[in-house]
Amino acid sequence: MISLFDLQQPPPLPGPGKKARFASHTALLVLPFYAKSRCGSLGKHVLTPALTLSAVAAGTPSGWHVRLWDENLMQGPPPQDPLPQVVGITVHLTFARRAYELAAWFRARGALVVLGGLHVQSCPEEAAQHADAISLGNGVEAWPGILHDAESGRLAPCYHGGYELPFTDEPLPRRELLDYSSYLTVASLIATRGCVNRCGFCYMSTGSVRSRYEVRNPRQVAAELAALEEPYGVFIDNNLGSQPEYLRALCQALRPVRKIWSAAVTPDVADDPSLVREMSTAGCTGVFLGLESVNAASLVEAGKRNARADHYAAQVSAFHRHGIQVNASFVLGFDHDDGGTFERTTAWIERQRLACATFHILTPYPGTPLFRRLEHEGRILHRNWSLYDTGHTVFSPRLMSPGELEEGYAWCYRRLFSAGSIWRRRPPVLRSVPAHLAGSMLYKKMNWLWPVLIRVRATHAVWRPLVALARLRCRGMRTAASEITAETADVWIPDRA
Secondary structure, X not given: OOOHHHHOOXXXXXXXXXXXXXXXXXXXXXXXXXOOOOOOOHHXXXXXXXXXXXXXXXXXXXXXXXXXXXXXXXXXXXXXOOEEEEEEEEOOHHHHHHHXXXXXXXXXXXXXXXXXXXXXXXXXXXXXXXXXXXXXXXXXXXXXXXXXXXXXXXXXXXXXXXXXXXXXXXXXXXXXXXXXXXXXXXOEEOOEEOOOOOOOOOHHHOOOOOOOOEEOOHHHHHHHHHHOOOOEEEEOOOOOOOOHHHHHHHHHHHHHHOOEEEEEEOHHHHHOHHHHHHHHHOOEEEEEEEEEOOOHHHHHHHOOOOOOHHHHHHHHHHHHHOOOEEEEEEXXXXXXXXXXXXHHHHHHHHHOOXXXXXXXXXXXXXXXXXXXXXXXXXXXXXXXXXXOOOOOOOEOOOOOOHHHHHHHHHHHHHHHOOHHHHHHOOOOOHHHHHHHHHHHHHHHOOOOXXXXXXXXXXXXXXXXXXXXXXXXXXXXXXXXXXXXXXXXXXXXXXXXX
């Protein structure tokens, strides 16, 4: 019997059994299990794979066989027969405990374990206690040296991957190692690396993170998407719009590919209607905006640059006018948030008819300025990293209790996932309503179905018809958008001064 419980608990690890065969020159890269929030959509975890493991796998030297294993696809415990010589495990704060369990399990069987990822960057001393080696910095560049040293029996305790190789010259991710049937699309793409912003609550503001901002050649990115047998691509860049002229050049390169795509950008991209039009005609059907709050004081507290709450409505409207859906992210629990924040935020989302929204409880990740400030103020409640998942309150809010913040977070999801809210947020264009309702109901109202789809590897098959409809709709939008003149496309945006 498959149930929601399967997405709350990791698969059990087998106990000691017969001795497994050892396979030299083999490597296994593992994404550990993490518990899924019951408040949000369980489907979002299989929309597209992270590039972390497939990108590192691309650096595997000849003579080595590498395999990927995502525990969240519900296919049981990681393979152990034959036992890989080297196991690389990516570690995030919320699944650090599971990563350490896996590390101990593999080491007990004789495999060499290497840990990398954001949490290792933030807490290297902690991670080093659970591994034969840790990898800091760019794992793509560090991985070949790690395997070379493992082969020669000289594995060092710590490796530092630099960014010497230009971003454009890095090998493409090895997507052939992914299970295509388990995701909406495997066309995860990255055109820019790093972030020009340093928001106080973000991992990118951690002092140990040293990733310079770089861009790839737009034609190279377009060729990568064109070569994939997927109609839909997802850019996983922190902010694809950091450099507006680069985004414009990328859109011009993507237009002939005739595929649809979505990306995360900052809302100020919409201040240039001609750029939004370029995105639409290039196949962009959706943007993810990190709005964080509709409270101007909270945006200042967060250190959000290029963000004005009083401009948000006009910016969202600019995307909508060009047929681009908006999914926005909101953070709850800033020092200026009180008990009325939840109602104000969800009401604003409904007024703007956002296609979707995600909510996060403010979480002070270790190493960030936010963590240091709250720790100095004595407001950190505990260091149980598994609860630092943006779904639990791990600090003392200023204007409400921890329990009130958690209940308000859950209430926001209940309201936005309700049939009434889905209907109120329907697109004003009648022909777009059926697709909105179908996608919203599958994404938001069928959490009971997702464990089944994930277990039987049917995610791609179920989503594919909706993607096909979105692509057809986009073709019409492209034609319409290409006919809009600069004058009619302009959306009034107040002067930032």
